[in-house]
Every structure is written in structure tokens, then in C-alpha cells.
Amino acid sequence: MTLWNVVQNEWMKLVRRRRLTIVVALALCLVGMFALGEHHEKQIVARVATQAQSADWRASTQADLQAAQRALNQMSGASSGSVMEAQTRSSLEQRIQEDRYRLAHDVAPLAPNLLNGWSNTSQFVGEATKTFIPLLVVILVGDIVAGEMTQGTIKLLVVRPVRRRTLLVGKWLVSVASSGVLAFLLCFAFLGVALAVDGPQGAMQPEWLNVSVRFFTQPGILQPVPVALYDHALVWPAWQAFLLQSALVAGAMMAMATIAFTCSVLLPSAMVATSAAMGAVIIGFVVSAMARGQSWVKWLFTTHLSLYGDLAGGTAFTIGSPVSLTGGVVVLIAWSVVLLAAAFVRFGRQDILNA
Amino acid sequence: MNVLQLFDVTKRIGAREIVRQLNMSVREGEVYGFLGPNGAGKTTTIRMIVGLIRPTRGAIHICGHDVVEEPVAAKRHIGAIVENPEMYGYLTGRQNLLHYARLAGVDHVDERIRQVARRVGLEDRLDDKVKRYSLGMRQRLGVAQALIGDPKLLVLDEPTNGLDPAGMREFRELIRALAAEGLAVFVSSHLLSEVEQMCDRVAVLQQGSVIAEASVAELRTRAGSLRLRVSRQEEAAAWLRARGWQVESADGRLTVVDLDDPAAAKLIRELVEAEFEVYEAARTGGLEASFLALTGAESGGNAP
Ligand SMILES: Nc1ncnc2c1ncn2[C@@H]1O[C@H](COP(=O)(O)OP(=O)(O)O)[C@@H](O)[C@H]1O
Numbered sequence: 001m002t003l004w005n006v007v008q009n010e011w012m013k014l015v016r017r018r019r020l021t022i023v024v025a026l027a028l029c030l031v032g033m034f035a036l037g038e039h040h041e042k043q044i045v046a047r048v049a050t051q052a053q054s055a056d057w058r059a060s061t062q063a064d065l066q067a068a069q070r071a072l073n074q075m076s077g078a079s080s081g082s083v084m085e086a087q088t089r090s091s092l093e094q095r096i097q098e099d100r101y102r103l104a105h106d107v108a109p110l111a112p113n114l115l116n117g118w119s120n121t122s123q124f125v126g127e128a129t130k131t132f133i134p135l136l137v138v139i140l141v142g143d144i145v146a147g148e149m150t151q152g153t154i155k156l157l158v159v160r161p162v163r164r165r166t167l168l169v170g171k172w173l174v175s176v177a178s179s180g181v182l183a184f185l186l187c188f189a190f191l192g193v194a195l196a197v198d199g200p201q202g203a204m205q206p207e208w209l210n211v212s213v214r215f216f217t218q219p220g221i222l223q224p225v226p227v228a229l230y231d232h233a234l235v236w237p238a239w240q241a242f243l244l245q246s247a248l249v250a251g252a253m254m255a256m257a258t259i260a261f262t263c264s265v266l267l268p269s270a271m272v273a274t275s276a277a278m279g280a281v282i283i284g285f286v287v288s289a290m291a292r293g294q295s296w297v298k299w300l301f302t303t304h305l306s307l308y309g310d311l312a313g314g315t316a317f318t319i320g321s322p323v324s325l326t327g328g329v330v331v332l333i334a335w336s337v338v339l340l341a342a343a344f345v346r347f348g349r350q351d352i353l354n355a
Numbered sequence: 356m357n358v359l360q361l362f363d364v365t366k367r368i369g370a371r372e373i374v375r376q377l378n379m380s381v382r383e384g385e386v387y388g389f390l391g392p393n394g395a396g397k398t399t400t401i402r403m404i405v406g407l408i409r410p411t412r413g414a415i416h417i418c419g420h421d422v423v424e425e426p427v428a429a430k431r432h433i434g435a436i437v438e439n440p441e442m443y444g445y446l447t448g449r450q451n452l453l454h455y456a457r458l459a460g461v462d463h464v465d466e467r468i469r470q471v472a473r474r475v476g477l478e479d480r481l482d483d484k485v486k487r488y489s490l491g492m493r494q495r496l497g498v499a500q501a502l503i504g505d506p507k508l509l510v511l512d513e514p515t516n517g518l519d520p521a522g523m524r525e526f527r528e529l530i531r532a533l534a535a536e537g538l539a540v541f542v543s544s545h546l547l548s549e550v551e552q553m554c555d556r557v558a559v560l561q562q563g564s565v566i567a568e569a570s571v572a573e574l575r576t577r578a579g580s581l582r583l584r585v586s587r588q589e590e591a592a593a594w595l596r597a598r599g600w601q602v603e604s605a606d607g608r609l610t611v612v613d614l615d616d617p618a619a620a621k622l623i624r625e626l627v628e629a630e631f632e633v634y635e636a637a638r639t640g641g642l643e644a645s646f647l648a649l650t651g652a653e654s655g656g657n658a659p
């Protein structure tokens with residue numbers, strides 16, 4: 001009851017603050033940029049490729065499937081364990097899975113003069129969820145406690161006959177919910193403009209999930225070479241994969257909101273708290289790229305902000321070591337729980353002296 | 356009945372004791388002044404009363420509930436303004452009050468908001484954003500939010516700071532009216548005159564300790580002092596001291612302390628009869644003089 005009142009209050013404040021306007025404006029800018037990019041790409045594709053889809057795609061797909069299977073059969077038997085061999089095998093497996101999917105679900109390849117708005121959105125969201133969307137989340141909720149400390153409004157809040165713990169739970173719930181909603185809406189805004197610009201085709205095109213990545217070390221080559229393995233891969237229609245991706249982005253942004261929320265409890269001012277959370281996102285992003293191959297990178301929360309990348313293989317390529325969706329989710333939850341506990345301990349007994 | 360009680364309350368921050376062994380109690384219907392210069396520890400004390408900080412030692416009870424042990428039960432009875440009443444500028448007055456009403460567990464929210472707004476005279480501007488309020492209006496909204504949960508104790512930290520004289524008077528009248536309805540009011544101030552006009556009792560805080568506590572009525576009837584400009588000042592001072600008066604001589608004036616009106620009249624007559632010329636004579640009134648006497652007497656031992 002009290003908690004529900006706190007949640008209503010926090011929601012009212014969140015939607016009426018100027019920060020929400022800033023977040024919406026920045027989000028619209030990004031959506032606009034994405035639309036422009038798609039428009040540009042569409043014009044290029046229309047200029048270079050004019051040929052239409054081949055009439056009998058089933059026959060050619062069937063032929064390709066047989067050729068790939070034959071090649072794979074020839075390879076089995078002699079396994080030298082070299083990178084080259086693994087790469088070839090892997091790409092054959094991918095081809096077979098794709099051809100089977102197309103034949104089973106009657107999904108023709110897209111004509112070369114058509115863009116796939118679904119997969120373009122998926123790629124763009126995959127990048128945006130590493131830095132841009134987290135920054136929006138930080139702007140939205142990164143001062144939810146510190147802001148009230150800076151403004152002094154925390155005094156008239158803590159004076160009420162409500163436990164401090166309840167106040168904090170309410171604030172956290174609103175931070176997390178609003179960030180999840182923001183992320184979800186943003187994903188669909190990107191999809192909306194992509195489909196409007198590129199056209200609606202591509203919803204059934206195949207996307208690969210549960211791709212594992214193996215790293216081959218070879219004499220003479222310094223860095224281990226990543227090879228995507230498709231033995232346990234799932235092939236999903238793009239629209240379904242996109243729904244999953246949006247849900248994963250929303251989930252990751254909830255973890256991000258929790259981390260920003262903790263900064264806003266532990267750090268003394270709105271300015272410091274917001275900057276620290278933004279700094280963590282950016283430094284984490286840079287570090288994951290620079291410390292490629294270091295095993296500790298997979299313990300950073302920033303590494304897993306693109307959970308869909310953990311599932312589709314992209315994250316492993318970026319950080320140079322294997323990851324899994326489960327691992328990514330565990331890392332995000334672990335960070336959230338530990339930081340949240342620190343926030344509650346701190347806020348529960350803190351002397352509010354300077355507000 | 357005591358609405359607010361402090362038992363040996365001490366607050367230490369770092370190595371410093373900001374306030375020391377405070378014992379006070381405020382009854383219902385009483386306006387209790389907490390008087391002290393800037394930096395004396397008034398705000399620190401008020402922060403402890405409303406649960407923003409914890410006492411290092413001692414206990415604070417509100418309507419019998421310990422603020423630290425049972426914060427929710429204790430705070431149910433408090434309405435407060437701590438330093439400036441910072442509100443959400445991006446919300447309207449009504450939204451601000453709605454926000455606090457929800458947290459105070461008010462039942463008929465709209466009705467209650469209308470009541471308190473009428474009480475402080477803010478009903479016309481309730482739907483304006485608070486960032487467009489004048490200081491006086493903010494102060495009224497501050498009182499409105501303090502009253503929203505129908506408290507038994509109102510805690511106000513220098514509430515008239517920044518108000519013009521008319522606003523101050525209006526505010527005092529509001530506080531007196533609330534006390535007349537049975538509310539206990541704990542109000543801090545660094546202005547003696549304000550405390551004199553608003554309060555029933557006063558505690559004087561200096562460097563973290565309460566050095567005096569008395570009812571305002573009692574202080575008012577206590578003797579005051581007399582300031583004189585006379586001929587042959589030093590001679591006159593010696594003459595008066597010889598006759599048992601407490602006299603200070605400085606800046607071309609004599610100050611005789613601790614005498615009531617008849618005594619002052621008698622002293623002037625004697626001076627004139629002893630052929631000193633009296634050019635000027637001024638009584639400094641009850642409260643201020645006794646305040647100075649109190650604080651002077653009790654802190655005199657370790658004054659620089
Ligand atoms: N956060 C703090 N840390 C250390 N000392 C403080 C802090 N806040 C206030 N003080 C000290 O406590 C004393 C009392 O301050 P305060 O309660 O604000 O006095 P008042 O309200 O009577 O002006 C001051 O000397 C001030 O320097």
C-alpha cells in the first residue's frame with residue numbers, strides 16, 4: 001500500500017522532470033539518424049543491384065543444400081583440428097541450416113535490390129545497446145536519489161512516516177520499469193522507421209541464435225582465432241529473433257538502471273552520480289575492446305549490455321573469449337544484486353546532513 | 356501531555372560534539388522556541404528530531420515513540436520544515452501536496468489538500484508550478500505540506516528567514532492559531548524578538564548546549580537594565596558601585612543591570628541628588644536584558 005503510493009509519486013516525478021524531455025529528444029535524434037542511414041543505404045542498393053529475385057529459388061536452394069552436404073561428408077573422417085578446416089566446416093553447417101530452413105518454411109532469399117529492415121534494425125540495436133541506450137538510461141534515472149539530495153527535497157521525503165527502505169524500493173522499481181519501457185519503445189521505434197524506409201520484407205528471413213564461438217590458438221599467430229560454431233545453433237525467423245532481442249535489451253537496461261541507481265545513492269550529488277555512471281559505461285566499452293582476449297573482461301557488466309550478442313556470437317568476437325547468454329545474465333544479475341545491497345545498506349543508515 | 360521529549364541527546368560528527376546533552380520537552384498547544392546564534396546546533400537538533408540523522412547518544416520520543424526505534428510510528432505525528440522547504444519546482448503546488456499526502460497516509464486526499472491550502476491561503480495558486488512561486492508562497496506551501504498529515508507536532512527550522520515584516524507577522528499569527536488548536540510547535544530562531552512574539556517557552560542554545568530554559572512570560576517580568584549618560588562618568592560609576600549596584604562603564608555610557616522600574620527611578624533620583632548631571636536614561640526591556648543576563652551569566656566562566 002505504502003509502496004504503491006511511493007511508486008505513484010516517483011512515477012509522477014519521473015515523467016514531469018526535464019530529464020525525460022532530454023531523453024526523448026536524444027532518442028528521437030537517434031531514430032532520425034537511423035532512418036537517414038537506411039534511406040541512404042536503400043538508394044545505393046537500388047542503384048547497384050537491379051536484378052529481380054530468381055524465379056525458381058527452390059531448385060537452386062535444393063542444389064546448394066546437396067552440394068554443401070556432400071562437401072561436409074568429404075571433410076568428416078580426416079580432422080586435422082586446424083582453423084581453416086573448422087572455418088570451412090562451420091560455414092558449410094551454416095549453409096545447410098539456412099537452406100533447410102528456407103525449404104521447410106518456404107522462405108525465399110531476399111532479392112539483392114531489397115534491404116532487410118529487420119536484420120538492419122537488429123544490428124543497429126545491437127550496437128546502440130552497448131553505449132547509446134545505456135547513456136539514455138543514465139540520464140533518465142542516474143540522479144533519482146542524488147538529485148533529491150542536491151535539491152534538498154530528500155529532507156521532506158525522509159521525514160514522512162514511511163521506512164527509508166520502502167522509499168528506496170519504490171524509487172528502484174520506477175527506475176527499472178521506466179528504463180525497461182524506454183528500451184523496449186526505442187527498439188520498436190527503430191524497427192518502425194526501418195520498415196517504413198526499407199519496406200516490410202524480411203520478417204521470415206533466418207537469424208542464428210545460440211551460436212558458440214571457439215578460439216583456436218595456433219603456432220605463429222599471437223591472437224587466438226575465433227570461429228563461430230553452429231552445431232547447437234537455432235535458426236529463428238527475424239521477427240521472432242527481434243522480439244527476443246528487444247526483451248533482452250530491456251532486461252539489460254534494467255540492470256543498467258540498477259547500476260545507475262546505486263551510483264545515485266552512493267555518490268553525493270546528481271552531477272557526480274550521473275557522470276560516474278556514464279563514465280562506467282564508456283570506460284567499460286573501451287576496456288572490453290582494448291583488453292581483447294583477457295578472461296576478466298567477461299566479468300564486466302558493460303560486456304553483457306548486448307545480451308543478444310552473447311546469444312548470437314557477436315560478444316565473443318568483440319571481447320575475444322567465449323561467453324554465453326546464461327553467463328551474461330548471471331554477470332548482470334550479480335552486479336545488480338551486489339550494488340543494490342550496498343545502496344540499501346547505505347541509504348538505510350545514512351545521516352542526511354548536507355541536503 | 357508531552358508531545359516531544361529529548362533525553363540527553365548528543366550528536367557527534369567526526370571528533371566534534373555538535374550538540375550536547377539536550378533535555379527538552381514540548382507539550383501540546385505550546386509554542387516552544389529554540390533560540391541560538393548561527394552555528395549553535397539548531398538545525399542539527401531538528402534533523403535528529405525528524406529522523407534525518409541519528410543521535411550519537413540519548414533518545415527522542417514523539418508522542419511516546421522513539422524516533423530511531425519506531426520511526427514510522429513516531430514520524431506519523433510530525434510535520435516539519437528543515438531549513439528551506441525545498442519543493443519540486445517542476446510540479447504544481449497541488450502535485451507537491453498530493454505527493455506528500457500519499458506518503459503521510461492521508462485518507463481523503465483532495466479534501467485534505469483543499470483544507471491545508473485554505474489554511475495557509477494558497478488555494479488560488481495551487482495549480483501553478485512551484486518554480487513560479489514567490490518566497491512567501493513557498494513558505495506557505497512549506498507549512499501546508501507540514502500540516503498535510505494532521506500532525507501533533509510541528510517542527511520549524513527558522514521558518515521566517517527571508518520573509519518581509521508583514522509576512523513574518525502573518526506567519527506568527529498562523530503559528531499561534533495552530534497552537535491554539537492544540538498543536539505542539541517546536542520552532543528554532545536566531546532572533547530574540549521573534550521568539551518573544553511567537554513562543555510560550557524558550558530554550559537558549561549556545562555552542563551545542565542548552566544554557567537556559569524559561570517561559571517567555573517569566574522572562575518578560577524579570578528586571579531589565581538601565582543605560583545612563585551622566586557627567587563625571589567614572590566618578591559616578593564608583594559612587595554607584597559603592598552603594599551596591601552592578602555597573603559597567605563603557606563608550607560614554609553607564610549600564611546598570613538587574614533592576615526593575617521602581618529601582619531605576621530611585622537610582623536616577625539619588626544620582627541627581629548627589630549632583631551628577633543625568634543627560635540621558637534608557638531602560639532596556641525585560642526579555643532582551645534577562646536573555647543577556649542569562650547567557651552572559653552562564654557562559655561568563657569560559658568566555659574569552
Ligand atoms: N556535515 C557537517 N559536518 C561537520 N560539522 C557540521 C556539519 N553540519 C553542521 N556542522 C557544524 O555543526 C554546527 C551546528 O550547525 P547547525 O546545526 O547548522 O547550526 P544552526 O542551525 O544553529 O545554525 C556548526 O558549527 C557547523 O559547522
Ligand SMILES: [Mg+2]
Nearest residue numbers: 397398512513
Ligand atoms: Mg540552521
